[in-house]
Amino acid sequence: MSGSWRISDSKLDLVAGKHAHIVIVTDKKVLSYVDPRRFGHIYFLSKKNFDQKINSYPMDISEPGFDANHIKAIFENQPNKVLKTFLLDQKKFSGVGNYIASEICARAKLLPTRIVNTLSKKDCSNIKAAIDLIIFGAVKTQGTTFGGGYRDAFGEKGEGVQHLVVFHQKICQMCKKTNVVKTVLGGRGTYHCPLCQK
Ligand SMILES: [Zn+2]
Structure with missing residues (x-):
């Protein structure tokens, strides 16, 4: 799929930035999740739920x-x-x-x-x-x-x-x-x- 993580020094340009659905900014780097087709899913899970989720995948x-x-x-x-x-x-x-x-x-x-x-x-x-x-x-x-x-x-x-x-x-x-x-x-x-x- 076309979703990907991007690491950059500053916020992404307009074209890529338009599709950046999650942007994490630190002192030095910017981490962006870019997904033009929106096929990706992001979950915030506890350790227990994470293990359960991972084990449910084939x-x-x-x-x-x-x-x-x-x-x-x-x-x-x-x-x-x-x-x-x-x-x-x-x-x-x-x-x-x-x-x-x-x-x-x-x-x-x-x-x-x-x-x-x-x-x-x-x-x-x-x-x-x-x-x-x-x-x-x-x-x-x-x-x-x-x-x-x-x-x-x-x-x-x-x-x-x-x-x-x-x-x-x-x-x-x-x-x-x-x-x-x-x-x-x-x-x-x-x-x-x-x-x-x-
Ligand atoms: Zn052939």
């Missing part, structure tokens, strides 16, 4: 336990789901946003419309590898950005956008020759390469 896709076996088990539990739409279910795939879902399908070489009961153990391993590449690859390059949304805590634009292979791309960046097809799946813009993805 395993995040970035956690080591979120492996191919875990993915396979999720699919076996709800076998008739459509892959890309299912990837957006935050109760199962916590942390997957719309662009990540398209990119996971692409990197795993799977059509977004695949029904999950048709996916093999190997496909689940490929999904896991895709998640690692997208999540940890993007972190290394300061986060993925598109449409100017994402910046790191110091306001630098992320460069992860250069590593997107289908999302908002004209030509597939895996085969470098096929036009990316845009469809709408479950009401969300979805991108795939008809050559690379089966």
